[in-house]
Amino acid sequence: MMEKRIAIVNPSVPHYREDFYRYIKERLACDVFTYEDMKSTSNRNFKESQLITKRLKSIKLKKFLLFNIFPLLSKQYQTLVLMWDFAQISTWLLLITKPLHRKKIILWGQGISVKRYLVEEVHPNRLLMAMLKLADGAWVYMEKETVQWKAIFPDKAIVALNNTISGVEKVLDTHYDVDELKGIKKKHNITEDILLIYCARFDNPYRRFDLLIQTIELLDPRKYGFIIIGEGAYKPDFLPYKNVYDYGKVYEKQLKDELFSIADIYYQPGWIGLSVVEAMAYGKPILTFKRSEAVLQCVEYHYIEHDRNGILLNNIEELKETLSKLMQRELIAMGMQSKRIVQDKLLMGNMVQNALSIL
Incomplete structure (x- = not known):
């Protein structure tokens, strides 16, 4: 048969x-x-x-x-x-x-x-x-x-x-202690106190790269740094920004482990999709904009719970105010919730x- x-x-x-x-x-x-x-x-x-x-x-x-x-x-x-x-x-x-x-x-x-x-x-x-x-x-x-x-x-x-x-289980197991994290930042010549990481393809404008650039220009470059992972036809020129660390395509796990581990926040303005799962598995709080006609979001947007494992913003002005008020312990708590959601159902x-x- x-x-x-x-x-x-x-x-x-x-x-x-x-x-x-x-x-x-x-x-x-x-x-x-x-x-x-x-x-x-x-x-x-x-x-x-x-x-x-x-x-x-x-x-x-x-x-x-x-x-x-x-x-x-x-x-x-x-x-x-x-x-x-x-x-x-x-x-x-x-x-x-x-x-x-x-x-x-x-x-x-x-x-x-x-x-x-x-x-x-x-x-x-x-x-x-x-x-x-x-x-x-x-x-x-x-x-x-x-x-x-x-x-x-x-x-x-x-x-x-x-x-x-x-490989989500391997991402969940990634861990560096405080001294190791300091060493990684030194290795990559990153000096800013708070790091936002973006990891997605630059393949369509719905990801709102304009808001990414506005954010870079809005925040204090001495305090906030940006780690960029990804390539694509719509990729902006990050060379003018000294606080932006552009790594292009990254598929090597050790490098990605290092970059996500030293980051404090995952930031993708729009069209947030499966990349959010990876960021959550690394224990990162998620920062993005609320779904609207101007900011389209993929279905995985619903993994983000406002004030639990991330922040859903109304506008770019709110972003600066929100970041200025967030304490490190709040970021850590939201990151732990991100990881827990992945462990429980993803x-x-x-x-x-x-x-x-x-x-």
Whole structure:
């Protein structure tokens, strides 16, 4: 009898998702299919994982994607996990022909548009709704979206994965004592008392790099330093700022451990996503702006609880006032809460178990 397997389709497998697939494969027979080439992944400043995947030929016409569905129709695949994206024509084809191929289909996505979040949290997207109506269930990233979709489809198998990153357990174990931290600052020639760290790609303007520059110019350069990790087409020129330490892309764990450990606060003005999980695992309080039409935030924004593990700001003026009042003990307390949230619900094992629960 042929072994029953599941097939998971994703654009690519970035390094932060590698452990998720490995753990899934340890628990059941699974093939991962990708349709993006390495050049596309590199252009988005992703580090490709070493996980072996099967390639699907694809054609992209403006925003619409068509990939080869025939490998997925093999009898060996009982369950398909497909992207919950209404621009993927092939996913629609597999959903519509479900009575013929009789495969279980789980949709995987945020369940909401980051760009249209304020509208869709009240009025869910009708195309996403139509897709879920045809599917058997969905993996979403956050509890908030699970509650929203369960209210519409109470009988569907919908689960929040609680999105996290590969290697999060190792990040949680990172620790330096006071003398070691002083030595690291000296090693990197960093002298400012309070350090804000930014670690994300400079790949789209929704991350509000203008607010990052305004913050650098607003704060006292003798007191506040900025550690920058990341590259991308929209990266500002940090050379004029002597209190900015730009490290570009950093994938070496020891260097990242050092930089996050000497930082006091994780600061990303907008479009805050999975990077927040890494920062929280390092025990950093999170500083960002409240979601609004002007400042878009990804779904992981909901890991931040105001005054518990971070600060949600209304405007740039409030930032300066807030930082001037924050005591070191308050930063440490919020950082401890960040770490506790990761330990309680954002371990990779938890994410995998949530995913498996509806397969």
